[in-house]
Amino acid sequence: MIQSPGVLMAVLAFLCAIGPLVFIHEMGHYLAGRLFGVKAEAFSIGFGREIAGITDSRGTRWKFGWLPLGGYVRFAGDMNPASQPDAAWLALPAAERALTFQAKPLWQRAIIVAAGPAINLILAVLILAGFAHHYGVDRTPAVVGTVIAGAPGAKAGLQPGDRILSIDGRAIQTFTDVARYALIRPGEQVTLRVVRGGTTFDRPLAIGVVHQRDRFGNEYRIGRIGIGSGDPVLAPVGLAEAPAAGVRMTVDIISGTLETLGQIISGRRSIDELGGPIRIAKISGEQMALGVSAFVWLVAMLSINLGFINLLPVPMLDGGHLFFYAIEAIRRRPLEPRVQEWAFRGGLAAVLALMLIVTFNDLSAVGLWQRLAGLIG
Structure with missing residues (x-):
């Protein structure tokens, strides 16, 4: 049995895996927004207080937050969780309002939101295509x-x-x-x-x-x-065939993820198998210890999961926004702001509850509860 890598290596591997994936995800949103003329006020890797940053000529603040568990792009006019126009948005001068996210037509907003998960899935396809070409x-x-x-x-x-x-x-x-x-x-x-x-x-x-x-x-x-x-x-897989092989592998992995989630929801599989940042860091360190190929494969898996999870129709996630846009397209008008506000509150509560569960599982996976029981005993 190989000794598990230390905390330092696990943290380093986690940052090397998650940091670029979050950056790529948010860059998808940013580039799509820029394509449609939406001004980005901030591009952050990590949450919380800024520890370093720079403002570019377009007025976008590129920064790092102290908590490296995600990131975000804040577009001009994005003044509430539901990204709905409000009194503050209406008070903007017409020229400024035209550069805001809410001013764009529904299809453009949907593309901007979907671009983040999409670029994660595309990255995974490219990585898996490379594996298919190299190994067959x-x-x-x-x-x-x-x-x-x-x-x-x-x-x-x-x-x-x-x-x-x-x-x-x-x-x-x-x-x-x-x-x-x-x-x-x-x-x-x-x-x-x-x-x-x-x-x-x-x-x-x-x-x-x-x-x-x-x-x-x-x-x-x-x-x-x-x-x-x-x-x-x-x-063997040629260069021309590799992307199709990467797509098939990505679809198979997503299909397996859906089946596993279905088993957890139906009770056939334990919720203890859900993991969060601590477990990801542990696995990242282990895969880095096994070599470059193993670590790059893990990055592809994480990229698929990041893209897939963000497409789930849960308020607070990209999929939740897309779900509301679909309703708006059918109704020819958006849901009432109050309804969306309550939906996003419910989504936030669900995400926080899930974070508590996976953190508990993670601490169990690294043996914290067993060590505490030993101390008490």
């Missing part, structure tokens, strides 16, 4: 090569040479699809459609539960079927 993509067929005695696959009657066509109706293309499906469904009962010697049949199977410990001592509860593949097949 897995094309190992979903054919059983070995069966572990006593494992779920053996109990279900699988044999070497069987080809798995689908699991619970979901088409399976490669052996990696089988492993990925089982990984996030420990203990679940599923049905496999299998081809053996030209005959197609179904087999019920209970996915096994494995408690795995990685080289840093982190423990995971994962699903395994107990079968192995034949000889691995890695297909």
Whole structure:
């Protein structure tokens, strides 16, 4: 087992991963706003009191906040959380009002808001495309090569040479699809459609539960079927094909994230698995210790999650703004400011509650509660 990296390395890795991703996210908003003639008053990496900054010739204050857990772009006229016109906005001179976010048509506002998450997803696609081009993509067929005695696959009657066509109706293309499906469904009962010697049949199977410990001592509860593949097949990917491969990999990761969230919401997976900044810092340090490739892969995963989470239709997030814009497009007028204000308050309460939960989980993941229990005991 490799010793976990120290706090200093974890903090450094966290800043190296999150800082650029937040900058890129906010730069998406900023560039889209600039494209449509919206003045940006402030561009901040981090929240809270400014520790360093500079004002450019356009009047934008570029700065760092003392709390490096996010960032923001404040556009001219953005005077309330719902970004709705108010008395202060109406009091602006016409020339200044034309440069504000609220003065722009609905479609431009939607593009400005969506540009942040979009650029995070684009970055992830480019990184994953690079991995696909450099390493190739897995094309190992979903054919059983070995069966572990006593494992779920053996109990279900699988044999070497069987080809798995689908699991619970979901088409399976490669052996990696089988492993990925089982990984996030420990203990679940599923049905496999299998081809053996030209005959197609179904087999019920209970996915096994494995408690795995990685080289840093982190423990995971994962699903395994107990079968192995034949000889691995890695297909080379040319530069022209790499972006499409990156898109497919990004879609697969988002799909897995959605399924995992669904399991947490339905109670099939523990909420303890949700992590926040402390756990991200810990994982960042571990991946940096493993090398550049592992760390860059983590950056791609974080970029996908940053883009995906911000697109959720939760007030306070970009997706919440887009949700209200969709309602505005349908109604031909925005929701009443009071309704939006209460929605954003509810969104803020939900985000704060989630932050409390993930912080509690993070402190548990780094062993704080166990150490406190030991001291008390």
